[in-house]
Amino acid sequence: MIQGFKKFIMRGNVIDLAVAVVVGAAFTAIVNSIVEGILNPLIASMFSADTLAQSLVVDLSGKNDLLFGKVLAAGINFLLVAAVVYFVFVLPINKFKEAQARRDQPADVSPADQPPTELELLTQIRDLMAAGSDHESKHTA
Template sequence: MINGFKEFIMRGNVIDLSVAVVIGTAFTALVTAIVTSVFNPLIAAIFSADSLAGALVVTLPNKSAILFGAVIGALINFLLIAAVVYFVIVLPLNKLKEAQDRRRAAGVPSAVVPHPTTELDLLTEIRDLLAQNAAAAPEQGPKH
């Protein structure tokens, strides 16, 4: 059960989605500032309201209100975040993947990444060097 969950988490799609969520969350403050400082005043000036949430308000007979301005603000936030995530993350990754596919199709081998050296590799190399040095050194008898 745990192995299945681990395989699910390690799949590329889940990791890509996680990165998109983190980056999207990081850009939320920036997008909110842009909407609050730029779009809200413009739309508020057009519709004579103090903020975007106060613009395009439809009051129903029972004194309830439909806040179309708030929906428009949320839509602007969503579109800006989606655009940033697309142009900063998705598009460059797609271009990188296309370049790799073109290299693969052209028969250019991908860069060989050497495996990291482990303790066992180092110990084996030390043993071999010691054996080589011992074989190359002349035998010295006991000194009297």
Template sequence: MLKGFRDFITRGNVIDLAVAVVIGAAFTAVVNAVVTGLINPVISMFFEADSLNEAMQVELFGGSVLSFGLILGAIINFLVVAAVVYFVFVMPMNHVKQRAEERIRSGQPPAAGDPPTPTEVELLGQIRDLLAEQAGSAQTGGKHAGS
């Protein structure tokens, strides 16, 4: 039971998820700082409110308030997060991946950290050898069992 739990915890996906959660929490602090230090002062300049949460409010008859500024703030937060994730993580990774694919297509040797990629002929040869080895061990096992 403990071995299964240990295997689950040390599986790569769980570790990656934990790292993503920690990075996400740290990233949230950065986004909040950008909104508090940059966006809210601009909003207060135009809408005469301290933050988007207090801007563009419409009072209804029952005393309720529609907060369009709150919605706009959430949209801006989302766009800031999405832009940073794209430009800091996705775009550079796509660029690295594209360069590696171009290197493979052009026949250039892989970069220093890349594992060597076997050719189709090498893979087919390995499959042939494994099949021959399996067929040989099956015949040898059959002869020993009958003796």
């Protein structure tokens, strides 16, 4: 039982997962500070409210309140977080990878110089096998 646990802990994917959680927490702090420190105050100022969550409240005769502003704020917050993650992290990294791929590819390589793809090779093998079986069937007949 202990050996199995040791194998589980020493697997690379467990370490990778732990690193991903730690890095994710660091990114969460950055994204949340951008959204809460910059974007949310801008949006709240458009609604003339301290916070969007405190606006759009419907009073139900003293019992409970319907907090439409809180739901709206959560939806906007989600969209803002997604936008920050995309525009601050994903888009620049994708552009960097594209530039690196262009830089790593030799400029003088034309599509004719590149080796055939796996699909092209399989098509050639199929055609050769079909031609070979046609050739054999003509000799046996």
